Amino acid sequence: MPHSDAEWFSTWFDSSYYHLLYRDRNHAEARFFIDELLLHLHPKPTTRLLDLACGKGRHAIYLSEKGYDVTGVDLSPESIAFAQQFAHEHLHFHVHDMRNPLPYGPFDFIFNLFTSFGYFANETENVVALRSAAAALRPGGKMVIDFMNTERTVRELVAREEKMVEGTTFRLRRHLDNDFVVKEISFTDKQGQERMYEERVRALSRERFEEYFQMAGLRLAEVLGDYQLGPYDEQTSPRMIFVLKK
Known part of the structure; x- marks a missing residue:
């Protein structure tokens, strides 16, 4: 599926200034969140995980250090080139547009973390991306989408x-x-x-997400509101974290 070169994320995410601006993103917080997620979801040691829109791969690398088989995909060739230096037998990286079918599955878990969704100008492409992800999940597999709490x-x-x-x-x-x-x-x-x-990130409400999930054949298991995995509250939660089941 060809997409216009002018899409903002295809140029900005490849810029060295993008990585400079966000250099101080909190690694400790990200690792804590991933630890909490793993405790919550308790994947088996043989689990195959996909980090969808993995950037330079730091979360994928951390997940692989935990002993899982991990694949990271991202649209940015520069980010994937950087991540490749950490690749090994159980950690793979590919340049991939999430709107296109994922040939690397099937996966037990798919993680889409730190608001890496809702970028597309055409809203139907959000559903296309979710359908591609759902198709790469094993039956009974789970997907986690961590998005901003749009309301707040x-x-x-x-x-x-x-x-x-x-x-x-x-x-x-x-x-x-x-x-x-x-x-x-x-x-x-x-x-x-x-x-x-x-x-540009689409200001997606919980209701809109739920419509997407239905169209993609994903069942919403729970909505969490922060990186400590507290319950979601529209007024106060910093995040909107969906746990979905195929």
Whole structure:
């Protein structure tokens, strides 16, 4: 399925400035979340896991350190090239667009973590992506989608912010555009050129997600609200974490 080169995520995620801006993402918190998930889901030692939209592979690497057979896929060739240096017999990485069928399965668990969903301009493609994931799950397999709590995110949107990282000042502007939460990122690069990127994530409600799941043939088992796996509360939860079953 060919897709336009102009899709924001196909250029921004491959930029070294993307990795610079998000350099300080909390690794400890991510590992804690994964530990909690594994305790909660208790996969068997022989489990095959897919990290869908794995970025540079740090969560896939961590999962493989736990002894599971892990595959990581991501749209960004640069991120996958970086991840490949950690690959081994039970840890594989592939450049892959989640809208396309996954030839690497079947998997017992699919993880889609840290708001790596809802990027597509065409809403039906969200369902296409979920159907591709569902097709790669074993019957009885589970999928975890960790998304922002849209309700709270929209309510508390910080319109303007500046972040200085290693001498680069990133100017961030956030707003709602139709059905998307948009973050505009502008900065002057090391060559003195003005650069601008934007991130667009569809402001998906729980209800909308539930419609998607139904269309993809996935059953919603539970909704969790934070990385400690507390129950989801629309007003207060920082996250909206879906546990789905095929």
